[in-house]
Amino acid sequence: MAETLLQVRDLNAWYGAAHVLQGISLDVGKAEIVALVGRNGAGKTTTVRTIMGLIAKRSGTVLFDGIDLMTRQPYERFALGLGYVPEERRIVPGLTVRENLTLGLLAAHRGAAWEADAIDAIVTRFPRLGERLNQEAVTMSGGEQQMLAIARAMLSQPKMILLDEPSEGIMPALVDEMAELFIELKRGGMSLLLIEQNVELALEISDRAYNLDQGRLVHEGTSAELLADEAIRERYCGLITEHHDGA
């Protein structure tokens, strides 16, 4: 693994009295894609939400680029270069595509000219968003909204993005496009922590993977290894077929 960017040690989280994360430890290197897989309710979303600072009751350490995140507010984590694309995209209703994109730029305080350039660049990368800049964002298709959510998180050029089920409910052609985008981002030096129900896709594009079950880590390894190893593949395959049946 390359130099570590995100280091999580003994992470615990609670919803009220329910102890939903029990001692999760994981690493994400610089320019590395790490997949987080597991059944529904395994604690994947809670893991990334805790890393982002959105779960109030938690313990453990999260180091990002050598900086302790645990006492910091979500907006401070963003400022340190940690982006987050939550599940279900969370495009703000009532706002246009351009306004949703602008939200991703506000915290930078770099001035209108810089913002216009940044939006131009993102529109070149995502032409479909460019055609719809003044349209209310929630009227776009699910795939387009997902692209918008990712673009919004990319605009500030973070060091790492946490992605929660980006391929959910999106047509296959767009999923492929998205996979290409993730690899492109990685080549550009960005790290990704990717939650995916589509385990096959996740293992194909990721460098390493962690398997969560009932709030604990049950397995970890390089993605190539996991894809190659029959026994492990069998175990993960449950997830794979589960997903494909559903999709």
Add this chain to the structure above:
Amino acid sequence: MSFDLIMAQLFAGVALGAVFVLLSTGLSVIFGMLGVVNFAHGAFFMVGAYAGVFILALTGNFWIALAAVPLLVGAMGLAVERFLVRPLYGRGSDYPLLLTFGLGYVLVEVVRILFGSDGMPFETPELLTGGIDIEGLGYFQTYRLFVIGMTGLLMLCLWLLLERTRYGLIIRAASRDPEIVAVLGVDVRRVFLLVFGLGTGLAALAGLLAAPMRTVNPEMGVTVLIEAFVVTVIGGMGSLLGGAIAGMLVGIVVSLTALFMPEMSTISMFALMALVLLVRPYGLFGRGVLAR
């Protein structure tokens, strides 16, 4: 019944409506964004009127009071949000509701101790006394015209702030989804703080502007709070445009019923509310999502 009289009453209704608009805007913005049903809003209205009395006694200048009151009471609102309301976020909406309910009583008692229980007159500023006689339309009091104009101007500024500035974009986004705004790098707590201060300042300004049109007394915020809630519900909780239209509507309906059926004037707004809710359960411009 003469045309002049109806016009005069209609005009009084618009002026009354202007006060409702200012008051319910603050209430609505605070609810829309923070999810706090602010029962202290009427008390801030009353405190605004008394702060006006106090500054007027000190300086003798209405214009200084007009500028200072929203700032002073707005600052008070900042302190209330920071130290009393903020610790209650994430605990369910009844906590801030009960807190502001109690705070309203505390403010009324404090004003009673400082200024006494009796009502106080509030002189119309000299520059704004008198009126304008428009042939064929009627006689319009300058002060009421001023209140209507001020409200129009403030609502325009507020609209520009919300729709045309970066801060407005943050406020609009955070009122729909505060978490997304936070993970995009905005300190949402600070936005909440400023919005609460802004809403409180508007309530105080409404109190000051209303003072020359009614007597100033410690209970003046109680009825007006109910009226502001009615306006907010008619307009749709969290909707700025809805609040503005509903405020005018309620002001006019109350004034006109006072002319035709005086005994019905206080309940006319509730009848209007019932009527609106029957047709549009979330108010005229409500989004239909009240729970968070």
